[in-house]
Amino acid sequence: xxxxxxxxxxxxxxxxxxxxxxxxxxxxxxxxxxxxxxxxxxxxxxxxxxxxxxxxxxxxxxxxxxxxxxxxxxxxxxxxxxxxxxxxxxxxxxx
Numbered sequence: 095x096x097x098x099x100x101x102x103x104x105x106x107x108x109x110x111x112x113x114x115x116x117x118x119x120x121x122x123x124x125x126x127x128x129x130x131x132x133x134x135x136x137x138x139x140x141x142x143x144x145x146x147x148x149x150x151x152x153x154x155x156x157x158x159x160x161x162x163x164x165x166x167x168x169x170x171x172x173x174x175x176x177x178x179x180x181x182x183x184x185x186x187x188x189x
Contacts, residue, residue, distance in 0.1 A: 111148075114138070114140055114144060114148060115148045115151070115152060117138045117139075117140065118134060118138055118140070118145060118148055118149065118152065118158070119152070119157060119158075119168075119172070120138075121133075121134055121137040121138055122167070122168050124137055125137065127167070128161055128163075128165035128166065128167045129165060129166055129167070130164070130165050130166075131145060131146065131164070131166075134166065149166060152169070153166075153169070155171060156169040156170050156171035156172075156174075157169050157171050157172060
């Protein structure tokens with residue numbers, strides 16, 4: 095179940111490392127709940143070493159959280175961003 099990598103390679107305006115980090119975050123939409131490194135690799139099509147490097151930055155900024163069992167889950171930053179999005183929308187915008 096790899097994400098769309100061909101589109102990112104074809105478009106010169108896209109930033110590859112950002113595309114990879116976003117594919118990790120998108121994996122949590124595919125499988126809600128904590129995800130292991132192996133499952134993240136399966137869902138994103140990325141190498142485990144790449145995922146680990148990106149997870150360090152994502153964790154530092156609160157986008158993911160590493161659990162005591164070594165699995166990862168979404169972090170509080172995503173909740174805060176979702177709250178900002180929700181507050182910035184009116185019913186008219188959503189309709």
